Structures are given as structure tokens and as C-alpha cells.
Amino acid sequence: MNLQVLDYSIYLEPLYLLIGFAVFDIIIFIIAIILMCKLRGLKNRYNIFMKGEDAKSLEKIILEKLDEIETLKVSDRKNKEDILKINETLLLTFKKVGIIKYDAFNEMGGKLSFAVALLNKKNDGFIINAMHSREGCYTYIKEIINGQSYIILGDEERQALDEAIGKV
Template sequence: MDILEMYGIDPFYLAAGIAAFLLLLIIVLFIILIATNKKLKKLKRNYEAFMQGENGKSLESHFLKRFEEIDGLKAADLKHEEEIHKIVENMKLTYQKLGVVKYNAFSEMGGKLSFAIAMLNQKNDGFILNAMHSSDGCYTYAKEVVNGESFIVLGEEEKQALDMALQADLMKK
């Protein structure tokens, strides 16, 4: 006795079912083939647009041009680093620290018209200006400062101005 007959399956319906399944499988595979072919054509178009020119020579020249630009940018970057380093070194020599004290030089004068101003660079070198205002006029004195010290005796206001300038550096750190 045959297995098909044992389960009551007609061989015609079995063959028809298998044929229908195979037909459905062929249709699905055909749709997948069409979709893949469409994507392949799009990829080929993009590739041809990318490679247009003399066998990719234009692409090679494009890459070489970009590499030259990158080399130019690197050179400019090095130049800018050197210039920034020079600027930083020059900044150490500029007067960055300031101390100002206003005072009355003479007891009969009011309004604190006299002042002492200390200006120092990063190395604490600079000067102190002392302008003393009196009824006869204004007298200005300049004193040199080296490493935060003056070799000329400083008045009380000048010392205060120098201390303020030295403290200005401590506040930045």
C-alpha cells in the first residue's frame, strides 16, 4: 500500500500544490531579481559619475589636489603656531600688572589729586610713576623696578602701588 493512499492524498493535488509553491517561489525570486537589478543600475550610474574622466585620472588628480591643500594647511598651522609662540613671548614683556594708589601729597590739599602707579611685566620688571600735586604745580617722578624691587627708596604710596601690581599676578594664577 502506498503512503499517499494510506493518508488519502490524491497525487494530482500533491503535484498541483508543489507546482503552485514552486510558481510562487519563482515569482518572489523574480521580484527580488528586479529590485537587485534596479539597485545595481543605480550603483553603476553613481560609479560612472564618480569615475568620469579619463579612466579615473580626474579622480586621481582630485585626490592629489586635496592632498596638496592638506599639506598647505599643515604648513600654515605650523606657521601660526610659531607666530602664537612669538606673541606669547612678547606678551611676557608687556606691562600686564597694574597698581594705582591715589592720595593727598600735602595736608592742605584735598581731592586726592596725587597718585602712584606701578606697571610691571610678567618678569616683574617695569616702573613706578609718582605724580605729586601741589598748589604750585604737579611733580612727576619715575622709578625703575627690576624683579619686583626698586633700588631707589620708595614712599609709602609707591610701595602700596608696587604691592598691588605684584598681587595682580598672584590673582591670575
């Protein structure tokens, strides 16, 4: 058998080639028109943005805004420092309170005596005990450190301390 090599050559007629290039040119032309319209819109927005005496007016506005930002940074830094000072002060303030009213001497009939415990966050503070009687009022104060007293506490004072600490 004799094998023949088939020669396939692509032959385009010039008319088809010319029509193809014309369609390609029309597509490119349409794309160019769309891009010019978008460019015109962008130029309009740019002109509106730059509107003013000159471009320096925009520069002036930007510099003013940068100054405002710097002022805000300084103010923010100062506020943070103030907040830290306030938080440190709050650690020392008396936040925990315990109050117990009682009748110190049974002859009075009313609960006119009291024990007040005032503590900070670390359970440091004091207890004031005011005992009322017919002869007068006697007031005592006892120091509290870490929720403990180095002086013996009475029952009412212990109750006021426990209430302030939150054990009750």
C-alpha cells in the same frame, strides 16, 4: 496489550511541490529585479562621479586636494609656533597697572604727583613715582621682582603696587 508502532510518513503530492517551487522562483525573480534596479542607480551615480575627460580628471582633483591639505598642515604648524611665541611674549608684557595720584607737597593744592606700578604676569616690573612741586618735577623709578621691591617704598608707591597686584 499489543503496541503498534505507528509509521507516519510524509507524502507530498507533486502538484503541491511544484506550486511551492514556483512561488519560491517568483520571490527570487522579484528580488533579482530589485537588485538590478539598485545596481543601475549605482552605475548612474558612478558615471556622474567619474564624469569628465577620463578617470585621470578625478585623480587630478584628488591630488590637488591632497596638496591643499599638505599646505594647510604646514600653515597650521606655523600658526601654532607663532601662537607659542606670542604667549611667551605675553608673559613678559606689562598687564597689571596701579596708579595712585596724590599731593606730594601740601602747598600745591592739586593732586599733580603720581605713582604708577607696571607689572607682568609674574609680578615683575617697576614703579615710577613723579613728585611735582613748585620748583619742578622729580621722577624716581624702582624695580619690582616677584611683587617685592628691594628699595623701601613710600606709602603711595606701596598703594600703587598693591593695586597692580590686585590686593586692593
